[in-house]
Amino acid sequence: MLEWTEVERLIWLDMSPEQASCRLVLECGLRISHETIYVYIYEDKRRGGDLWQHLRCQKPHRKRYAGGQERRGTIKNRIGINERPGIVDQKSRIGDWEGDTVIGKEPSRRIGHIG
Template sequence: MYKHLSREERYQTHSLLKAKQTISEIARLLGRNRSTISREPSRGHGQRGYRAEQACAKASERAQRSRNARRVDSKVWAVVDFYLVIQWSPEQIACKVAVCQERIYLHVYANKPAGGDLNTHLRSQKPRRKRHLCGRDRRGQILYRRPNSVRASHIEDRKQVGHWEGDTVTGAPHKQSIVTLVERKSGFALFSKVPNKSAHLVGRPIEAKLKPLFSRVKTLTVDNGMDFADHQAIDQRLGIQTYFADPYCSWERGSNENFNGLLR
Protein backbone atom coordinates (compact mmCIF):
# COMPACT_ATOMS: atom_id res chain seq x y z
CA MET A 1 0.00 0.00 0.00
CA TYR A 2 1.38 3.42 -1.03
CA LYS A 3 2.14 5.86 1.77
CA HIS A 4 3.17 9.49 1.30
CA LEU A 5 6.61 10.57 2.43
CA SER A 6 6.67 11.86 6.00
CA ARG A 7 8.19 15.17 7.06
CA GLU A 8 11.24 13.37 8.48
CA GLU A 9 11.74 11.44 5.23
CA ARG A 10 11.63 14.68 3.22
CA TYR A 11 14.31 16.21 5.43
CA GLN A 12 16.40 13.06 5.05
CA THR A 13 15.90 13.18 1.27
CA HIS A 14 17.01 16.82 1.20
CA SER A 15 20.16 16.06 3.23
CA LEU A 16 21.04 13.01 1.14
CA LEU A 17 20.57 14.93 -2.13
CA LYS A 18 22.94 17.62 -0.83
CA ALA A 19 25.39 14.83 0.00
CA LYS A 20 25.26 13.80 -3.70
CA GLN A 21 23.61 10.45 -3.02
CA THR A 22 21.84 8.83 -5.98
CA ILE A 23 18.07 8.36 -6.13
CA SER A 24 18.55 4.60 -5.87
CA GLU A 25 20.75 4.92 -2.79
CA ILE A 26 18.31 7.32 -1.11
CA ALA A 27 15.44 4.92 -1.80
CA ARG A 28 17.44 2.08 -0.27
CA LEU A 29 18.35 4.06 2.85
CA LEU A 30 14.74 5.17 3.42
CA GLY A 31 13.24 1.80 2.55
CA ARG A 32 11.19 3.39 -0.24
CA ASN A 33 10.41 2.58 -3.85
CA ARG A 34 12.81 4.28 -6.26
CA SER A 35 9.96 5.88 -8.24
CA THR A 36 8.62 7.53 -5.06
CA ILE A 37 11.97 9.20 -4.41
CA SER A 38 12.55 10.09 -8.08
CA ARG A 39 9.29 12.11 -8.18
CA GLU A 40 10.00 13.99 -4.96
CA PRO A 41 12.65 16.52 -6.15
CA SER A 42 10.47 17.81 -8.99
CA ARG A 43 7.29 17.93 -6.89
CA GLY A 44 9.02 19.87 -4.09
CA HIS A 45 11.21 22.03 -6.35
CA GLY A 46 11.29 25.83 -6.00
CA GLN A 47 13.43 28.79 -6.97
CA ARG A 48 16.25 27.55 -4.72
CA GLY A 49 15.93 23.92 -5.71
CA TYR A 50 14.51 21.15 -3.55
CA ARG A 51 13.97 22.09 0.09
CA ALA A 52 12.28 19.88 2.67
CA GLU A 53 10.13 22.61 4.28
CA GLN A 54 8.91 23.75 0.88
CA ALA A 55 8.23 20.17 -0.22
CA CYS A 56 6.14 19.54 2.93
CA ALA A 57 4.10 22.69 2.31
CA LYS A 58 3.47 21.75 -1.31
CA ALA A 59 2.42 18.24 -0.33
CA SER A 60 -0.03 19.67 2.21
CA GLU A 61 -1.47 22.03 -0.39
CA ARG A 62 -1.99 19.14 -2.81
CA ALA A 63 -3.71 17.12 -0.11
CA GLN A 64 -5.97 20.03 0.81
CA ARG A 65 -6.99 20.58 -2.83
CA SER A 66 -7.85 16.92 -3.24
CA ARG A 67 -11.56 16.20 -3.61
CA ASN A 68 -11.11 13.53 -0.95
CA ALA A 69 -9.65 16.02 1.53
CA ARG A 70 -11.45 16.03 4.87
CA ARG A 71 -12.59 19.39 6.23
CA VAL A 72 -11.33 20.11 9.73
CA ASP A 73 -13.81 21.65 12.15
CA SER A 74 -12.94 25.05 13.68
CA LYS A 75 -13.16 23.51 17.16
CA VAL A 76 -10.41 21.07 16.23
CA TRP A 77 -8.20 23.93 15.02
CA ALA A 78 -8.81 25.69 18.33
CA VAL A 79 -7.44 22.62 20.13
CA VAL A 80 -4.47 22.54 17.75
CA ASP A 81 -3.77 26.23 18.45
CA PHE A 82 -3.85 25.60 22.20
CA TYR A 83 -1.22 22.86 21.98
CA LEU A 84 0.93 24.95 19.64
CA VAL A 85 0.95 27.84 22.13
CA ILE A 86 2.22 25.55 24.91
CA GLN A 87 4.94 24.46 22.45
CA TRP A 88 3.84 20.98 21.51
CA SER A 89 5.31 19.97 18.17
CA PRO A 90 2.96 19.32 15.21
CA GLU A 91 4.08 15.68 15.36
CA GLN A 92 2.92 15.42 18.98
CA ILE A 93 -0.35 17.24 18.27
CA ALA A 94 -1.13 14.89 15.37
CA CYS A 95 -1.09 12.01 17.86
CA LYS A 96 -3.64 13.86 20.01
CA VAL A 97 -6.12 15.18 17.42
CA ALA A 98 -7.41 13.82 14.12
CA VAL A 99 -5.25 16.10 11.93
CA CYS A 100 -2.03 15.04 10.22
CA GLN A 101 1.15 16.92 11.05
CA GLU A 102 1.53 18.27 7.50
CA ARG A 103 -1.85 20.01 7.70
CA ILE A 104 -0.90 21.46 11.07
CA TYR A 105 2.27 22.96 9.57
CA LEU A 106 0.22 24.37 6.68
CA HIS A 107 -2.21 25.85 9.22
CA VAL A 108 0.73 27.53 11.01
CA TYR A 109 2.16 28.97 7.79
CA ALA A 110 -1.26 30.33 6.73
CA ASN A 111 -1.68 31.94 10.15
CA LYS A 112 1.38 34.20 9.80
CA PRO A 113 0.24 36.24 6.72
CA ALA A 114 -3.12 36.65 8.46
CA GLY A 115 -1.38 38.44 11.34
CA GLY A 116 -1.10 35.47 13.70
CA ASP A 117 1.91 34.37 15.71
CA LEU A 118 1.55 30.57 15.78
CA ASN A 119 4.86 30.24 13.93
CA THR A 120 6.69 31.82 16.89
CA HIS A 121 5.64 28.89 19.08
CA LEU A 122 7.35 26.27 16.90
CA ARG A 123 10.32 24.92 18.82
CA SER A 124 12.69 24.89 15.85
CA GLN A 125 12.80 28.47 14.58
CA LYS A 126 15.97 28.56 12.52
CA PRO A 127 18.40 25.93 11.23
CA ARG A 128 21.64 25.81 13.15
CA ARG A 129 24.50 26.89 10.94
CA LYS A 130 27.97 25.45 11.35
CA ARG A 131 31.29 26.62 10.00
CA HIS A 132 32.64 23.56 8.27
CA LEU A 133 36.15 24.97 7.65
CA CYS A 134 36.45 23.20 4.31
CA GLY A 135 35.48 19.87 5.85
CA ARG A 136 38.04 19.98 8.66
CA ASP A 137 36.86 18.98 12.11
CA ARG A 138 38.13 21.28 14.89
CA ARG A 139 37.22 18.90 17.71
CA GLY A 140 40.24 16.61 17.50
CA GLN A 141 40.46 13.01 16.35
CA ILE A 142 38.81 10.04 18.05
CA LEU A 143 41.15 7.06 18.14
CA TYR A 144 39.95 3.74 16.66
CA ARG A 145 36.75 5.35 15.43
CA ARG A 146 34.39 2.81 13.83
CA PRO A 147 32.49 4.59 10.97
CA ASN A 148 28.78 4.13 10.49
CA SER A 149 29.41 2.90 6.94
CA VAL A 150 30.64 -0.48 8.25
CA ARG A 151 27.58 -1.01 10.45
CA ALA A 152 25.42 -4.01 9.42
CA SER A 153 22.87 -2.99 6.79
CA HIS A 154 19.95 -4.71 8.55
CA ILE A 155 20.14 -2.13 11.35
CA GLU A 156 18.74 0.48 8.94
CA ASP A 157 15.47 -1.51 8.70
CA ARG A 158 14.63 -0.91 12.39
CA LYS A 159 13.26 -4.45 12.67
CA GLN A 160 15.43 -5.55 15.59
CA VAL A 161 15.50 -4.18 19.13
CA GLY A 162 18.94 -3.46 20.54
CA HIS A 163 20.42 -0.77 18.31
CA TRP A 164 20.76 2.55 20.12
CA GLU A 165 21.67 6.12 19.24
CA GLY A 166 23.42 8.48 21.66
CA ASP A 167 24.18 12.17 22.01
CA THR A 168 24.69 14.98 24.53
CA VAL A 169 22.48 18.05 24.96
CA THR A 170 24.00 21.17 26.54
CA GLY A 171 21.96 23.68 28.54
CA ALA A 172 21.69 27.42 27.81
CA PRO A 173 24.55 28.50 30.15
CA HIS A 174 26.79 25.92 28.38
CA LYS A 175 27.71 24.34 31.69
CA GLN A 176 25.84 21.13 32.50
CA SER A 177 24.72 18.61 29.89
CA ILE A 178 22.34 15.69 29.44
CA VAL A 179 23.35 12.37 27.89
CA THR A 180 20.50 10.98 25.77
CA LEU A 181 20.04 7.42 24.48
CA VAL A 182 17.27 6.26 22.12
CA GLU A 183 16.53 2.71 20.92
CA ARG A 184 15.95 2.82 17.15
CA LYS A 185 13.05 0.36 16.78
CA SER A 186 10.94 1.05 19.88
CA GLY A 187 11.80 4.73 20.41
CA PHE A 188 12.46 3.95 24.09
CA ALA A 189 14.61 6.74 25.53
CA LEU A 190 16.92 7.16 28.50
CA PHE A 191 18.75 10.27 29.68
CA SER A 192 21.04 11.36 32.48
CA LYS A 193 22.48 14.69 33.67
CA VAL A 194 26.25 15.21 33.74
CA PRO A 195 28.33 18.16 35.03
CA ASN A 196 30.09 18.59 31.67
CA LYS A 197 30.76 16.78 28.38
CA SER A 198 34.15 15.28 29.22
CA ALA A 199 34.52 11.75 27.86
CA HIS A 200 34.88 9.96 31.20
CA LEU A 201 31.78 11.69 32.64
CA VAL A 202 29.68 10.93 29.56
CA GLY A 203 30.73 7.28 29.54
CA ARG A 204 29.52 6.61 33.10
CA PRO A 205 25.76 7.26 32.56
CA ILE A 206 25.83 5.38 29.25
CA GLU A 207 27.11 2.30 31.05
CA ALA A 208 24.79 2.81 34.05
CA LYS A 209 21.68 3.20 31.89
CA LEU A 210 22.38 0.44 29.38
CA LYS A 211 23.92 -2.22 31.62
CA PRO A 212 20.56 -3.30 33.17
CA LEU A 213 19.29 -3.76 29.59
CA PHE A 214 22.34 -5.69 28.38
CA SER A 215 20.20 -8.28 26.53
CA ARG A 216 18.59 -5.42 24.56
CA VAL A 217 21.80 -3.58 23.69
CA LYS A 218 23.81 -4.59 20.63
CA THR A 219 25.15 -1.40 19.05
CA LEU A 220 25.39 2.31 19.79
CA THR A 221 25.65 5.03 17.13
CA VAL A 222 26.92 8.47 18.22
CA ASP A 223 28.21 11.69 16.66
CA ASN A 224 31.85 12.70 16.31
CA GLY A 225 32.15 14.78 19.48
CA MET A 226 35.11 14.17 21.77
CA ASP A 227 32.59 13.40 24.54
CA PHE A 228 32.47 9.87 23.07
CA ALA A 229 36.23 9.40 22.91
CA ASP A 230 36.03 6.61 25.55
CA HIS A 231 33.96 4.43 23.23
CA GLN A 232 36.35 1.48 23.51
CA ALA A 233 35.88 1.30 27.28
CA ILE A 234 32.11 1.50 26.84
CA ASP A 235 32.20 -1.31 24.26
CA GLN A 236 34.30 -3.53 26.49
CA ARG A 237 32.14 -3.07 29.60
CA LEU A 238 28.81 -3.47 27.81
CA GLY A 239 29.89 -6.02 25.20
CA ILE A 240 28.64 -3.88 22.29
CA GLN A 241 30.01 -2.06 19.27
CA THR A 242 29.92 1.74 18.97
CA TYR A 243 29.68 3.39 15.55
CA PHE A 244 30.22 7.02 14.59
CA ALA A 245 27.94 8.84 12.17
CA ASP A 246 29.59 10.70 9.32
CA PRO A 247 30.42 14.36 10.10
CA TYR A 248 27.44 16.70 9.59
CA CYS A 249 25.12 13.79 8.75
CA SER A 250 22.63 14.07 11.61
CA TRP A 251 20.03 12.00 9.71
CA GLU A 252 22.15 8.92 10.46
CA ARG A 253 20.99 9.38 14.06
CA GLY A 254 17.50 10.65 13.26
CA SER A 255 15.70 9.08 16.23
CA ASN A 256 18.12 10.64 18.71
CA GLU A 257 18.05 14.05 17.01
CA ASN A 258 14.25 14.09 17.10
CA PHE A 259 14.21 13.13 20.78
CA ASN A 260 16.73 15.86 21.60
CA GLY A 261 14.43 18.40 19.96
CA LEU A 262 11.51 17.22 22.10
CA LEU A 263 13.68 17.30 25.21
CA ARG A 264 14.80 20.88 24.54
Template structure:
Protein backbone atom coordinates (compact mmCIF):
# COMPACT_ATOMS: atom_id res chain seq x y z
CA UNK A 1 0.00 0.00 0.00
CA UNK A 2 1.21 3.56 -0.71
CA UNK A 3 2.34 5.93 2.00
CA UNK A 4 -0.63 7.62 3.66
CA UNK A 5 -1.54 11.09 2.51
CA UNK A 6 -4.55 13.20 3.41
CA UNK A 7 -7.57 13.45 1.18
CA UNK A 8 -7.59 16.41 -1.17
CA UNK A 9 -10.50 18.72 -1.88
CA UNK A 10 -11.02 17.03 -5.27
CA UNK A 11 -11.15 13.61 -3.62
CA UNK A 12 -13.78 14.87 -1.20
CA UNK A 13 -15.91 16.12 -4.09
CA UNK A 14 -15.40 12.75 -5.77
CA UNK A 15 -16.68 11.00 -2.62
CA UNK A 16 -19.77 13.23 -2.61
CA UNK A 17 -20.47 12.50 -6.28
CA UNK A 18 -19.97 8.74 -6.00
CA UNK A 19 -22.07 8.60 -2.84
CA UNK A 20 -24.93 10.46 -4.52
CA UNK A 21 -24.64 7.98 -7.43
CA UNK A 22 -25.46 5.25 -4.91
CA UNK A 23 -22.07 3.52 -4.59
CA UNK A 24 -21.14 1.82 -1.32
CA UNK A 25 -18.15 2.89 0.77
CA UNK A 26 -16.15 -0.12 -0.46
CA UNK A 27 -16.97 0.69 -4.10
CA UNK A 28 -15.98 4.34 -3.60
CA UNK A 29 -12.69 3.21 -2.04
CA UNK A 30 -11.94 0.87 -4.97
CA UNK A 31 -12.84 3.58 -7.51
CA UNK A 32 -10.52 6.09 -5.80
CA UNK A 33 -7.70 3.66 -5.06
CA UNK A 34 -8.01 4.24 -1.33
CA UNK A 35 -8.50 1.96 1.64
CA UNK A 36 -12.12 1.38 2.62
CA UNK A 37 -11.25 2.45 6.17
CA UNK A 38 -10.08 5.83 4.84
CA UNK A 39 -13.44 6.45 3.17
CA UNK A 40 -15.34 5.18 6.21
CA UNK A 41 -13.37 7.45 8.55
CA UNK A 42 -13.82 10.43 6.23
CA UNK A 43 -17.60 9.94 6.08
CA UNK A 44 -17.88 9.41 9.84
CA UNK A 45 -15.69 12.39 10.84
CA UNK A 46 -16.92 14.98 8.39
CA UNK A 47 -20.67 14.60 8.13
CA UNK A 48 -22.65 17.77 8.79
CA UNK A 49 -24.09 18.33 12.24
CA UNK A 50 -27.59 19.43 11.26
CA UNK A 51 -28.63 16.51 9.00
CA UNK A 52 -25.76 14.00 9.20
CA UNK A 53 -25.05 14.01 5.45
CA UNK A 54 -21.58 14.24 3.90
CA UNK A 55 -20.87 17.37 1.87
CA UNK A 56 -17.45 17.93 0.35
CA UNK A 57 -17.25 21.65 1.02
CA UNK A 58 -18.14 21.24 4.71
CA UNK A 59 -15.83 18.22 5.01
CA UNK A 60 -12.93 20.29 3.67
CA UNK A 61 -13.65 23.04 6.23
CA UNK A 62 -13.85 20.53 9.08
CA UNK A 63 -10.59 18.85 8.05
CA UNK A 64 -8.77 22.18 7.67
CA UNK A 65 -9.97 23.32 11.09
CA UNK A 66 -8.80 20.06 12.69
CA UNK A 67 -5.39 20.45 11.06
CA UNK A 68 -5.09 24.01 12.41
CA UNK A 69 -6.02 22.91 15.92
CA UNK A 70 -3.72 19.89 15.88
CA UNK A 71 -1.06 19.95 18.57
CA UNK A 72 2.39 19.85 17.14
CA UNK A 73 5.31 18.98 19.32
CA UNK A 74 7.87 21.67 20.02
CA UNK A 75 11.02 21.70 17.91
CA UNK A 76 12.99 22.69 20.99
CA UNK A 77 13.75 20.79 24.17
CA UNK A 78 12.81 21.89 27.68
CA UNK A 79 16.50 22.62 28.34
CA UNK A 80 16.67 24.99 25.35
CA UNK A 81 13.56 26.84 26.55
CA UNK A 82 15.07 27.07 30.06
CA UNK A 83 18.14 28.71 28.51
CA UNK A 84 15.89 31.20 26.69
CA UNK A 85 13.96 31.95 29.88
CA UNK A 86 17.18 32.48 31.87
CA UNK A 87 18.46 34.96 29.28
CA UNK A 88 15.09 36.75 29.19
CA UNK A 89 15.26 37.15 32.98
CA UNK A 90 18.64 38.84 32.49
CA UNK A 91 16.78 41.40 30.31
CA UNK A 92 18.19 40.11 27.02
CA UNK A 93 16.13 40.83 23.91
CA UNK A 94 14.81 37.97 21.77
CA UNK A 95 17.10 39.17 18.95
CA UNK A 96 20.14 38.91 21.23
CA UNK A 97 19.09 35.48 22.49
CA UNK A 98 18.52 34.19 18.97
CA UNK A 99 21.95 35.40 17.85
CA UNK A 100 23.76 33.90 20.85
CA UNK A 101 22.01 30.53 20.53
CA UNK A 102 22.97 30.40 16.87
CA UNK A 103 26.55 31.54 17.56
CA UNK A 104 27.11 28.94 20.30
CA UNK A 105 25.46 26.25 18.12
CA UNK A 106 22.89 25.49 20.82
CA UNK A 107 19.99 25.70 18.35
CA UNK A 108 18.66 27.86 15.55
CA UNK A 109 15.69 29.70 17.00
CA UNK A 110 14.29 32.86 15.46
CA UNK A 111 13.48 35.93 17.54
CA UNK A 112 9.85 35.68 16.33
CA UNK A 113 9.61 32.22 17.92
CA UNK A 114 10.85 33.66 21.21
CA UNK A 115 8.31 36.52 21.01
CA UNK A 116 5.51 33.98 20.38
CA UNK A 117 6.74 31.95 23.37
CA UNK A 118 6.64 35.06 25.58
CA UNK A 119 3.13 35.99 24.43
CA UNK A 120 1.87 32.42 24.95
CA UNK A 121 3.42 32.47 28.44
CA UNK A 122 1.67 35.78 29.16
CA UNK A 123 -1.71 34.39 28.01
CA UNK A 124 -1.20 31.43 30.34
CA UNK A 125 -0.52 33.73 33.30
CA UNK A 126 3.29 33.72 33.14
CA UNK A 127 5.59 36.64 33.93
CA UNK A 128 8.23 36.41 31.19
CA UNK A 129 6.87 39.52 29.48
CA UNK A 130 7.75 41.56 32.58
CA UNK A 131 11.45 40.89 31.95
CA UNK A 132 11.30 42.49 28.51
CA UNK A 133 12.84 45.92 28.16
CA UNK A 134 10.34 46.79 25.45
CA UNK A 135 7.39 44.58 24.60
CA UNK A 136 6.12 45.67 21.23
CA UNK A 137 2.48 45.41 20.26
CA UNK A 138 1.33 42.06 18.94
CA UNK A 139 1.91 42.05 15.20
CA UNK A 140 -1.09 41.75 12.96
CA UNK A 141 -1.02 40.07 9.62
CA UNK A 142 -1.78 42.35 6.71
CA UNK A 143 -3.66 40.04 4.36
CA UNK A 144 -6.36 42.40 3.21
CA UNK A 145 -6.18 45.98 2.10
CA UNK A 146 -3.58 48.14 0.48
CA UNK A 147 -0.17 48.50 2.06
CA UNK A 148 0.02 52.11 3.29
CA UNK A 149 3.31 51.94 5.16
CA UNK A 150 5.66 54.76 4.11
CA UNK A 151 2.92 56.63 2.23
CA UNK A 152 1.89 60.11 3.37
CA UNK A 153 -1.87 60.70 3.27
CA UNK A 154 -2.94 63.51 0.94
CA UNK A 155 0.53 64.04 -0.51
CA UNK A 156 0.53 65.44 -4.06
CA UNK A 157 3.00 64.39 -6.70
CA UNK A 158 5.65 66.95 -7.74
CA UNK A 159 4.14 67.14 -11.25
CA UNK A 160 0.93 68.57 -9.72
CA UNK A 161 2.55 71.74 -8.33
CA UNK A 162 1.31 75.13 -9.49
CA UNK A 163 2.82 77.36 -12.20
CA UNK A 164 3.84 80.04 -9.66
CA UNK A 165 6.02 77.53 -7.89
CA UNK A 166 7.81 76.68 -11.16
CA UNK A 167 8.95 80.34 -11.42
CA UNK A 168 10.47 80.18 -7.92
CA UNK A 169 9.69 83.84 -7.10
CA UNK A 170 8.83 83.37 -3.41
CA UNK A 171 10.72 82.12 -0.38
CA UNK A 172 10.15 78.38 0.05
CA UNK A 173 9.93 77.54 -3.66
CA UNK A 174 13.57 76.50 -3.73
CA UNK A 175 14.63 73.10 -2.42
CA UNK A 176 17.67 74.67 -0.74
CA UNK A 177 15.62 77.12 1.35
CA UNK A 178 15.40 74.75 4.30
CA UNK A 179 19.03 73.65 4.22
CA UNK A 180 21.18 75.22 6.90
CA UNK A 181 24.43 76.30 5.37
Protein backbone atom coordinates (compact mmCIF):
# COMPACT_ATOMS: atom_id res chain seq x y z
CA MET A 1 0.00 0.00 0.00
CA LEU A 2 3.01 2.26 0.49
CA GLU A 3 3.59 2.41 -3.28
CA TRP A 4 0.10 3.83 -3.94
CA THR A 5 0.62 6.44 -1.24
CA GLU A 6 3.76 7.48 -3.09
CA VAL A 7 1.91 7.50 -6.41
CA GLU A 8 -0.80 9.73 -4.93
CA ARG A 9 1.79 12.08 -3.45
CA LEU A 10 3.49 12.53 -6.83
CA ILE A 11 0.22 13.01 -8.69
CA TRP A 12 -0.89 15.61 -6.11
CA LEU A 13 2.37 17.42 -6.92
CA ASP A 14 0.96 17.63 -10.46
CA MET A 15 3.42 15.20 -11.97
CA SER A 16 2.23 13.27 -14.99
CA PRO A 17 1.87 9.49 -14.58
CA GLU A 18 4.94 9.12 -16.81
CA GLN A 19 6.97 11.41 -14.55
CA ALA A 20 5.62 9.71 -11.42
CA SER A 21 6.59 6.30 -12.79
CA CYS A 22 10.19 7.44 -13.39
CA ARG A 23 10.37 9.24 -10.02
CA LEU A 24 9.22 6.08 -8.20
CA VAL A 25 12.12 4.17 -9.71
CA LEU A 26 14.63 6.87 -8.71
CA GLU A 27 13.34 7.56 -5.19
CA CYS A 28 11.93 4.22 -4.04
CA GLY A 29 13.10 1.59 -6.50
CA LEU A 30 9.44 0.86 -7.33
CA ARG A 31 8.56 -0.09 -10.88
CA ILE A 32 4.96 0.85 -11.71
CA SER A 33 4.12 1.60 -15.34
CA HIS A 34 2.42 4.85 -16.25
CA GLU A 35 -0.49 2.85 -17.74
CA THR A 36 -1.05 1.21 -14.34
CA ILE A 37 -0.99 4.63 -12.71
CA TYR A 38 -3.63 5.89 -15.16
CA VAL A 39 -5.81 2.87 -14.33
CA TYR A 40 -5.40 3.60 -10.62
CA ILE A 41 -6.30 7.29 -11.11
CA TYR A 42 -9.49 6.49 -13.05
CA GLU A 43 -10.51 3.84 -10.50
CA ASP A 44 -10.00 6.51 -7.83
CA LYS A 45 -12.25 8.83 -9.85
CA ARG A 46 -15.01 6.16 -9.99
CA ARG A 47 -14.76 5.88 -6.20
CA GLY A 48 -15.23 9.65 -5.87
CA GLY A 49 -11.58 10.62 -5.52
CA ASP A 50 -9.92 13.71 -6.95
CA LEU A 51 -6.61 12.41 -8.31
CA TRP A 52 -7.87 12.81 -11.87
CA GLN A 53 -8.11 16.58 -11.34
CA HIS A 54 -4.30 16.68 -11.07
CA LEU A 55 -3.84 15.24 -14.56
CA ARG A 56 -2.64 17.80 -17.06
CA CYS A 57 -5.23 16.91 -19.68
CA GLN A 58 -8.77 16.04 -18.69
CA LYS A 59 -10.14 14.69 -21.91
CA PRO A 60 -13.70 13.45 -22.14
CA HIS A 61 -14.15 9.74 -22.68
CA ARG A 62 -14.94 9.14 -26.33
CA LYS A 63 -16.40 6.11 -27.99
CA ARG A 64 -13.91 4.47 -30.26
CA TYR A 65 -16.31 3.56 -33.03
CA ALA A 66 -18.34 6.13 -34.95
CA GLY A 67 -21.41 6.11 -32.72
CA GLY A 68 -22.61 2.74 -33.95
CA GLN A 69 -22.98 3.93 -37.55
CA GLU A 70 -22.30 1.35 -40.20
CA ARG A 71 -19.37 2.37 -42.39
CA ARG A 72 -19.21 -0.62 -44.73
CA GLY A 73 -20.88 -0.31 -48.11
CA THR A 74 -21.65 3.41 -48.02
CA ILE A 75 -21.56 5.18 -51.37
CA LYS A 76 -20.16 8.70 -51.49
CA ASN A 77 -22.28 11.35 -53.24
CA ARG A 78 -25.15 8.88 -53.52
CA ILE A 79 -28.32 10.13 -55.19
CA GLY A 80 -31.50 8.89 -53.56
CA ILE A 81 -33.96 6.67 -55.41
CA ASN A 82 -36.61 9.43 -55.29
CA GLU A 83 -34.37 11.70 -57.35
CA ARG A 84 -33.81 9.36 -60.30
CA PRO A 85 -35.20 10.27 -63.74
CA GLY A 86 -38.45 8.70 -64.96
CA ILE A 87 -36.77 6.80 -67.80
CA VAL A 88 -35.06 4.60 -65.24
CA ASP A 89 -38.43 3.03 -64.32
CA GLN A 90 -38.70 1.69 -67.89
CA LYS A 91 -35.50 -0.35 -67.37
CA SER A 92 -34.77 -0.20 -71.08
CA ARG A 93 -31.06 0.42 -70.58
CA ILE A 94 -28.52 -1.89 -68.93
CA GLY A 95 -27.48 0.67 -66.33
CA ASP A 96 -31.08 1.18 -65.18
CA TRP A 97 -31.32 -2.18 -63.42
CA GLU A 98 -30.85 -1.93 -59.67
CA GLY A 99 -28.25 -3.94 -57.85
CA ASP A 100 -28.73 -4.32 -54.09
CA THR A 101 -26.11 -5.85 -51.87
CA VAL A 102 -26.63 -7.10 -48.35
CA ILE A 103 -23.33 -6.82 -46.53
CA GLY A 104 -22.85 -9.53 -43.95
CA LYS A 105 -20.07 -10.40 -41.56
CA GLU A 106 -18.54 -12.92 -43.95
CA PRO A 107 -18.10 -12.33 -47.69
CA SER A 108 -19.65 -15.74 -48.41
CA ARG A 109 -22.92 -14.52 -46.89
CA ARG A 110 -23.25 -11.47 -49.10
CA ILE A 111 -26.26 -11.68 -51.33
CA GLY A 112 -26.51 -9.90 -54.67
CA HIS A 113 -30.01 -9.07 -55.90
CA ILE A 114 -31.02 -7.72 -59.25
CA GLY A 115 -34.57 -6.60 -59.65
